[in-house]
Each structure stands twice: as C-alpha cells, then as structure tokens.
Amino acid sequence: MNQVTHKARILIAKPGLDGHDRGAKYVAHILRDAGFEVIYTGIRRSPEQIVAAAVQEDVAAIGLSVLSGAHIELFGRVLELLKGRGASDIAVFGGGTIPPADVPRLEAMGVAAVFTPGSSAASIIEKLDKITAVGA
Amino acid sequence: MQDARREGPTATRAAGRLMSLLDNQPQRLSELLAVAPDEADTPEPDMVLGITGPPGAGKSTLTNRLVAEFRKRYPDERIGVIAVDPSSPFTGGAVLGDRVRMMDHALDDGVFIRSLASRGHLGGLALGVRGVLRVMSVIGCKRVLIETVGVGQSEVEVARVADLVAIVFAPGMGDSVQLLKAGLMEAGDLFVVNKADRDGADALYHQILSTLSLRPVQAHTPHGGVSLLDQCQAHGGEPGHDEPGAQKTEVSAYHLMQPDVLLVSALESHGIEKLADALEYRAATFGQTWRSQRRQRIHDDIRDAILEEARDRLSTTLGTNGTVSEHVRHILAGGETVQSVAAKLIRRAADRQEPIT
Numbered sequence: 203m204n205q206v207t208h209k210a211r212i213l214i215a216k217p218g219l220d221g222h223d224r225g226a227k228y229v230a231h232i233l234r235d236a237g238f239e240v241i242y243t244g245i246r247r248s249p250e251q252i253v254a255a256a257v258q259e260d261v262a263a264i265g266l267s268v269l270s271g272a273h274i275e276l277f278g279r280v281l282e283l284l285k286g287r288g289a290s291d292i293a294v295f296g297g298g299t300i301p302p303a304d305v306p307r308l309e310a311m312g313v314a315a316v317f318t319p320g321s322s323a324a325s326i327i328e329k330l331d332k333i334t335a336v337g338a
Numbered sequence: 339m340q341d342a343r344r345e346g347p348t349a350t351r352a353a354g355r356l357m358s359l360l361d362n363q364p365q366r367l368s369e370l371l372a373v374a375p376d377e378a379d380t381p382e383p384d385m386v387l388g389i390t391g392p393p394g395a396g397k398s399t400l401t402n403r404l405v406a407e408f409r410k411r412y413p414d415e416r417i418g419v420i421a422v423d424p425s426s427p428f429t430g431g432a433v434l435g436d437r438v439r440m441m442d443h444a445l446d447d448g449v450f451i452r453s454l455a456s457r458g459h460l461g462g463l464a465l466g467v468r469g470v471l472r473v474m475s476v477i478g479c480k481r482v483l484i485e486t487v488g489v490g491q492s493e494v495e496v497a498r499v500a501d502l503v504a505i506v507f508a509p510g511m512g513d514s515v516q517l518l519k520a521g522l523m524e525a526g527d528l529f530v531v532n533k534a535d536r537d538g539a540d541a542l543y544h545q546i547l548s549t550l551s552l553r554p555v556q557a558h559t560p561h562g563g564v565s566l567l568d569q570c571q572a573h574g575g576e577p578g579h580d581e582p583g584a585q586k587t588e589v590s591a592y593h594l595m596q597p598d599v600l601l602v603s604a605l606e607s608h609g610i611e612k613l614a615d616a617l618e619y620r621a622a623t624f625g626q627t628w629r630s631q632r633r634q635r636i637h638d639d640i641r642d643a644i645l646e647e648a649r650d651r652l653s654t655t656l657g658t659n660g661t662v663s664e665h666v667r668h669i670l671a672g673g674e675t676v677q678s679v680a681a682k683l684i685r686r687a688a689d690r691q692e693p694i695t
C-alpha cells in the first residue's frame with residue numbers, strides 16, 4: 203500500500219484576555235507550511251478548554267502564545283491538567299513575551315521549548331520536528 | 339478499546355488515541371475495535387448527519403448551534419463532531435480551524451470534536467472519517483455531525499458515510515447558484531440557507547425552492563418546514579398498500595421524500611430549532627432504513643477494498659510477466675481485442691494468485 207506518512211498534529215492556542223493572535227497565527231502557518239497539521243483554537247482560551255481540546259484531538263504537542271506575563275501560571279496549569287488526564291506525553295511549548303530569565307524555570311517545569319519573538323521559522327520547525335518525533 | 343468505553347478523564351484520552359491509530363492505519367480497524375460480536379451490545383448512532391456547502395457558508399457556526407440544541411434536548415446523550423478541513427496540496431500540512439467556532443463545547447464531556455485534514459483525498463472527506471465515526475459510535479455518540487471541506491464533490495462523498503446530508507448556502511456567494519446548477523440538488527436531504535440576517539437570503543431561499551420546484555408547505559410536518567411526504571402519499575405510496583414488508587414501504591417513502599429547505603441564521607441562532615426538528619423527523623421516520631443502509635455501505639466498502647487489492651495484485655503480475663507486449667501485436671494484427679486480452683490475462687493472473695477472500 204502507498205502509505206504516506208504525515209507529520210504530527212499540533213494544537214495552537216492563545217490563552218489570556220487580550221485579542222492579539224498574530225503570533226499564534228504566524229506559528230500556525232509556518233507549521234502548516236512545514237507539513238504539520240495544526241489545530242487552531244482561537245483567542246481567549248482557558249487552560250481547561252485547551253487541554254480538553256488537545257486530548258480529544260490527540261495532538262503530539264500544544265503551543266501556547268502568551269502575552270499576558272502570566273506564563274508561569276498558564277504553563278503550570280496546562281501541564282497539571284494534562285497530567286490529570288493521563289496525557290503527560292503531549293508536549294507543551296510556547297512563545298510570546300516570555301523574558302529569557304524565566305525560560306530555565308519553565309523548562310524545569312516540563313515545558314519542552316520556549317521560542318522568543320526573534321526565533322527563526324527554521325529553528326522553530328527543527329525543534330518541533332524533534333519534540334514530536336518521540337513516540338510518533 | 340475497553341478504556342475508551344469507560345467513563346472518566348482517561349476515557350476521552352483513550353478514545354482520542356484510538357482515532358489517531360485508525361487515522362494513520364485504517365487497515366487495523368478490526369483489530370483495534372475488536373469488540374464482542376454481539377450486535378445488541380454494539381452501540382450505533384441514531385443519526386449521522388453530513389454538513390456540506392461552499393467555504394464560508396457557516397457550516398462550523400451552524401454545527402456549533404446544532405450541537406447546543408441537541409445537548410439541550412438530550413442532556414444525557416453524547417454527540418460527536420468530525421470537522422474536515424483541506425490539506426495543503428504543496429506541503430501536506432493543514433490549519434484546521436473549524437474548532438474555533440465550536441469552543442462553546444470544549445468543556446462539555448458530552449461533546450467529542452475531532453478535526454481531520456483531508457490529506458489530499460478528493461471529495462472533501464478524509465479517509466480517516468470512517469475510523470473516527472466508528473470510535474464515536476462505540477463511545478456512545480447518539481448523533482454525529484460531519485462537516486466536510488467546502489469544495490468539489492464533498493456532497494456526494496459525505497453521502498456515502500452519513501445517513502443524511504444538509505447542504506448549507508449563504509447569500510452573496512456566487513458559487514451557490516453554480517452548485518445548484520451542477521446537479522447537486524439530488525445529494526441534499528436538507529438545504530439550509532444560512533445568514534438569514536443578511537440581504538439576499540430570502541431571495542436565495544426562494545431560488546432554491548423554485549429550483550427544486552417545491553412550494554413552501556406549512557403545517558404538514560411537525561417542524562413546519564417544506565416537506566412533501568404528504569405528496570408522495572398522494573402519488574400512491576400509501577404505507578402497507580402494495581408492499582409486502584413495512585421496511586420496503588419505508589424505503590419507497592424515503593426515495594420519494596422531498597428535501598427540506600430552511601432559512602436560518604447560525605450567528606443569531608434563528609431557525610435552529612426548526613432545523614433540529616426537521617432532522618429528528620427524518621431520524622424518526624427513516625431510522626430503520628438508515629440502519630440497513632449502513633450495512634449495505636459496509637458491503638460496498640468491502641467490495642471496494644477487494645477491488646483495490648485485486649487491482650494492486652494484478653498490476654504487479656502484469657508488470658512482471660512481460661507477455662503484455664506480445665498481446666499488443668495480436669491486437670494490432672486484428673486477431674484479438676483489448677477486451678479478449680484483458681479477460682485472458684485476468685484469468686491467468688487469478689490462476690497464479692491465491693483466491694482473494
């Protein structure tokens with residue numbers, strides 16, 4: 203059979219109250235152009251909504267665009283909810299306005315990758331290829 | 339499999355995983371879904387509804403409203419949504435955005451939404467739809483709504499999976515008229531003119547009615563939409579009259595039943611109850627027919643799978659035995675025809691192969 207292999211499914215969400223989803227949409231599009239199947243969930247999503255959607259969609263990774271400064275709380279909550287649903291194997295990554303000083307702490311919490319506004323498309327793809335290759 | 343049928347937070351996880359496995363390896367369906375062959379115990383949805391129509395017509399918004407309406411009517415019954423969006427033909431990637439309009443239900447355990455990329459499959463449906471549908475049935479979804487991509491032959495394709503098809507139109511879209519002309523009217527059980535809050539919706543509604551040569555009939559059906567079941571009875575399809583079995587009568591009524599045409603605004607949530615009534619009326623009337631249709635379709639799917647397998651095997655044989663070019667000479671000389679050669683080669687190939695069972 204002509205089995206075509208497909209790249210991983212990734213959910214992109216924009217938690218928080220502000221309506222700026224340019225960053226989230228940008229990442230969604232570069233991922234699509236790299237062959238990923240991106241489930242885009244839109245703005246103002248709660249961690250509960252994001253995790254529930256990710257579990258139903260069985261994505262390999264969740265990408266959060268955080269501009270509110272509440273990244274520690276948000277990532278912490280998403281990781282905790284994933285654990286509660288037996289879905290800790292879903293990787294979590296993020297971007298937005300996250301100060302470099304907070305990155306080690308996020309990584310220690312279990313966040314797989316943090317991208318800064320300066321990250322190139324190529325570096326994002328390379329990293330996500332790696333993250334989603336595990337257990338695919 | 340057993341995990342997916344249980345209740346609780348990890349059940350959804352199991353169901354989601356199972357869908358992925360089937361999406362990537364549909365041939366493992368039977369192995370993965372190995373349930374006791376006790377038919378009574380195997381749950382089946384009451385209704386599998388295909389929702390199709392041009393891009394931007396409001397399919398996702400409407401689906402979101404229908405889900406809310408059915409959840410209100412049946413708080414204890416699960417509902418599934420399969421939302422298909424196109425894959426990029428260039429990169430194979432996709433942005434699946436239908437869910438954006440359905441996030442109202444993200445926290446409702448009674449609603450299972452799954453987005454699929456069409457993965458280059460023509461016809462607007464992903465190959466994985468059948469597998470997802472099976473899992474949704476097994477986890478007890480009583481209603482499943484399938485939103486197709488808004489292009490091409492999706493009306494026809496979704497009709498092979500769904501019990502009934504709703505085609506969604508909206509005013510101000512040039513291609514609505516094209517779709518009407520293209521003979522797709524036969525594919526729809528319901529025609530939904532969405533964006534009733536916009537100019538031109540009324541005109542489109544009447545245009546569809548006249549294309550179908552229907553007159554708006556009020557009060558003949560419980561939902562007050564347009565339905566000509568009464569006309570089919572006037573044509574002599576009186577139940578139980580000349581048909582030996584009840585089922586057969588129902589089938590003939592099924593084929594005679596005219597489509598419903600409804601005007602709704604998904605955005606403002608107008609007309610959704612009437613649409614749900616129309617759907618339920620059909621489910622109540624044709625539920626039995628749908629069940630036998632699903633079985634017939636499985637027959638067809640098996641046949642298609644056999645044909646595909648046979649095609650693969652034959653082309654391998656033909657590719658290796660090298661006698662084809664010899665036959666070309668005979669055909670050119672006039673001693674054979676393409677058909678006679680084909681018949682000969684098929685017989686030969688079949689002799690060498692194990693029979694396909």
Ligand SMILES: Nc1nc2c(ncn2[C@@H]2O[C@H](COP(=O)(O)OP(=O)(O)OP(=O)(O)O)[C@@H](O)[C@H]2O)c(=O)[nH]1
Binds near residue numbers: 392487
């Ligand atoms: N005015 C008005 N706009 C609507 C209505 N229903 C949907 N829309 C808008 O139409 C646009 C497309 O709606 P969707 O539900 O995404 O349409 P769709 O058919 O699912 O689109 P695709 O999946 O991309 O083919 C959105 O901006 C909706 O808000 C309606 O009843 N009235």
Ligand SMILES: [Mg+2]
Binds near residue numbers: 397398399435436485
């Ligand atoms: Mg849509």
